[in-house]
Amino acid sequence: MAETPEGIPAPLQCSGVIAPLIDEARAREIVREWLESDTKPFIPDDKIRFGKAVMLYYPFWKYSREDGGTDVTIYRPAFGTLLSGLQNLQRFDIKSSPVPDDANILPATIYSSVYYPDLHGIARAEELIGIPLWLISYKVKNSIYMVEVDAESGMVYEEWHPIKEPVNWRKTAMIASIPVMILSLIAVYFSPWLFLLVAALLIFFLYQSEMLGVINLKRKEGKDGA
Template sequence: MVTFTCPKCGAALPVKPGTQLAVCSFCGTPSYIDRREALFFYILPFAIEETAARGIFKRWTAGPACPKDMEASASVISLKKEYFPVFRFRRTVDGKEQVFSRPARGTLLPGMQNVVIPPGDMLIFDSTAKAGGADVLHPDIAVDTYVPELPGTPIDQSLVYFPIYELKYRYGGMEYDLVIDGSSGRISVTNSPKRSSVSYVAVMVLSFILGFLGVLLGFLITPVFFALVIVGIFAGKILAHRVVRREKAAGGTA
């Protein structure tokens, strides 16, 4: 709950999110609440339990972008259940409402620079809010830090405690970090083991062979075989693009 000051008597004026008009309980003076500069506090409950988070990680290690033996070889070192502070800015840009999010705490964790906060699931963060065993990380960045860089005009701004699982794992003698979104199960990574590019190389070699055969047969037998050159080039591009797209889909962010 945000506290304003009564313009007449100076008494504290506690205001709940969504309030547009508040009446002072001491002098009865009504006050219009300017939500553009107030900072409201919310918490987004976990929708993904710890067991499910481990399952999400396990399925990710079996994905096409990870090494083939990663599912069996990767081991979880630690799994932290946390509420990470995020500033949420609602602004009007070119006549339309847009929402921006920025980390309220200095971090190198992947995926925290532009968190997607689902609408409608947030609860007011006050003394009655329950963390459910998660560590509540406190902000160390002022909200004013981001305001000058944001486009448009403000509607309101808030601090949202966002649910995440910070997971550390070991694979191939190396340690890696990733973040699992506690509301959607989305995985964010920066550096992770990658599957060998053998499939990509194989596709390119095949297209080269087709092209070479087309040139050779075109000179020795008939120019019709020059068509193999074109087939090799286009087939190589299409198949290589599919390989890269498949690996990207399961790579950096899942």
């Protein structure tokens, strides 16, 4: 198998790239709009700090097929990714441009034949191309997150996004302890059985609050993954 001087097998070299249409300033603006639309009022604007923005070309296999008398174009990642948006990337049939000399292209690791069993129709052509994405980091409190912005379409692909900050149970318990102490003293004064009832109701309330928080978070994650 032929290899390039850089050690990359010839079948895993990008023959071209999709020209970026979105610059860094617009990509940052898109991320800010996305954050505001998804997080208000959970994460205030002054709690978000943006980091570096880097453009990378992600290698994709572009398959041209004829399926049922219709010409279709299918894109599949030529690298490992857990992002569902990149796994099911959709594009209009845009012509690729020559690879720029200064292009940062992720190394392809998946051969085109891997996807053959899942493709339908008659093969017409295939090529490995680079699709530009802006990688932008942002920080919420002490946690750093990463988001990708398609530099051609403006689509946002998040790795993980803090939709809602976790509940601070220690703070919640401290706040709840004040009325609990008052209720406990009153309950003990009147009847020990009343104290046990108040304690049981408090435990049940805290348990339900935690469970509802977990359920709501899972429900949100399910909607985002759909």
